[in-house]
Amino acid sequence: MKKKLFPILAVLLIISSCGKKEQQAPPQGPVPFPVQTITTNDATVYQEYTANIEGQQNVEIRPKVNGFIQKIYVDEGQVVKKGQILFKLETQALNQDAAAAKAMVQAAQVEVDRLKPLVDRKIISTVQLETAKAKLAQAKSAYGSIAANIGYGTIYSPASGTIGSLPFKEGSLVSAANQEPLTTVSDTRIVRAYFSMNEKQLLLFNKTFKGANAAEKLKSVPEVSLLLVDGSEYDQKGKITTINGLVNAATGTTDFRAEFQNPQGILRSGSSGIVRLPIIQTNVILVPQNAVFEVQGKQIIYVVEKGNKVKSRIIETNGTSDLNFIVTSGLSEGEVVVVEGASKLKDDMEIVPQQAKSNISEKSAAAAIDSVKTNSTPAKK
Known part of the structure; x- marks a missing residue:
């Protein structure tokens, strides 16, 4: 009985071993990878600057005479009109x-x-x-x-706006010598975002926007957007209105001011945000960020060469536009690059190129072209 079982077991082991070898056999031939042909396009790059937001008019209310506060007619956060009574001092x-x-x-x-x-x-x-x-x-x-x-002794509001904090209460003795004002009236119908550029950023700004002086340069600067503290974008576009004529020797920065309409009262004086300045770059090479990987601080991409064999290449970039890197060197128009799966590739590996959909937004490109046309239109005399 045992002698009959040995041949049967041997046959089963051989069949099982052959089945495993067939399952573990690696795939043969080139593998398909998504690729993209390099073209030149217009791109919008956003420069971001931290900004402090203030009302267009912040008026400190201070007493001209000494006296006890007899009556306070307003409350914190209240909207007041110019000429409205605010305080009454005992006289x-x-x-x-x-x-x-x-x-x-x-x-x-x-x-x-x-x-x-x-x-x-x-x-x-x-x-x-x-x-x-x-x-x-x-x-x-x-x-x-x-x-x-x-x-x-009767103090009126010198401007329309919103009442700030009220540090003094009724019965407090106040005078013109007090360091702290009675309150602040802030007009936030238009808010001002103050930000600064360092010398390198200022040099790029001056090279990008043409003009013999600051006023002429500001005419060619496109509208800016404002990112709020929650990461959302404010629904009103703004305009850079002033540039400080001097560089601060202590900080090496130059101050800028952008203005935004505030019809819904969303923005408050004293808050912060990020001003985003769009800069249009024409005829630049864009590649998807997914196609680029880093090795020892260098950015590398795989280029498809003759025989559909890939070769790694070091590139240099200058910022991003949407989901793409802006390539300044290392690639030429007409070359084909692998846009996905770079981690699976090796030099001289043969692939099956499959044309992928471009990440370049047609809407974004059209907006960039429209912005260039708008800013290049000569002003009417």
Whole structure:
């Protein structure tokens, strides 16, 4: 019985071994890989700058006279109009000073009235009358000054906007010497985003946008966008309106200001964001970022050569546009590159090229061309 079983087991082991060899056999022949033919295109590169946002008008409200806050008519975050009453300071002591000054005016006027007929009848000299008139003018001036200070006790808003914090409460003693203002009125219908460029960025800016001076360069600068702190893009485009004429020697930077409309009140003074400046680069080579990999800090891509064999090549890039790298050297128009699966390739490996869909957005390219046309249109005289 045992002698009959041995041949059967041997046959089964041979069949099983052959089946495993057939399953483990590696595929034969070239493998298909997606490729893309290199062309030149227009690309939009975004330069990003951290910005501080302020209202177009931030007015600090400060008292002109000393006194206790008698009444606060507004609250934090309230929208006010120009000329609206904000604070009322207690002016009882000034009222008493005003009454005394008024009495001095009346006394001086009586003296002038007494001396005038005596001068007319030449009983006394005009010197005494002129002296009395001078004292009357002095008394009126003192009274006017005190009356004005009483008026300063009622504080009105010098501009329309939103009320900031209210550090002082009713009953607090305030004066013009206080370091902290009573509040701040911020007009945020238009907000200003302040950012800066270092000397290298400023040099690129000056080379990119033509003009003999800052005003001419600003005319050719396209609209900028604003990224909010949550990463979303603000729905209103802005415009760079001013450039500081000097480079800060301490920081090596130059200040810029962009303005954005704020009809919905989304932006608040004191917040932050990122200004994105689009720069159009024409006739540049773009390759998908997925096609490029790094080895020891160098960017490498596989190029399809004769016989559909691939060869690795070092390239240099200058930023990104959408999902593509902008290639400055290492590739030429008309060459074919592998756009996916580079990790599976080796030099001189033969592949089956399959043309892949380009990552270059037609909409983005059209927008770039339109922007170039718009900014190159001469201004109407």
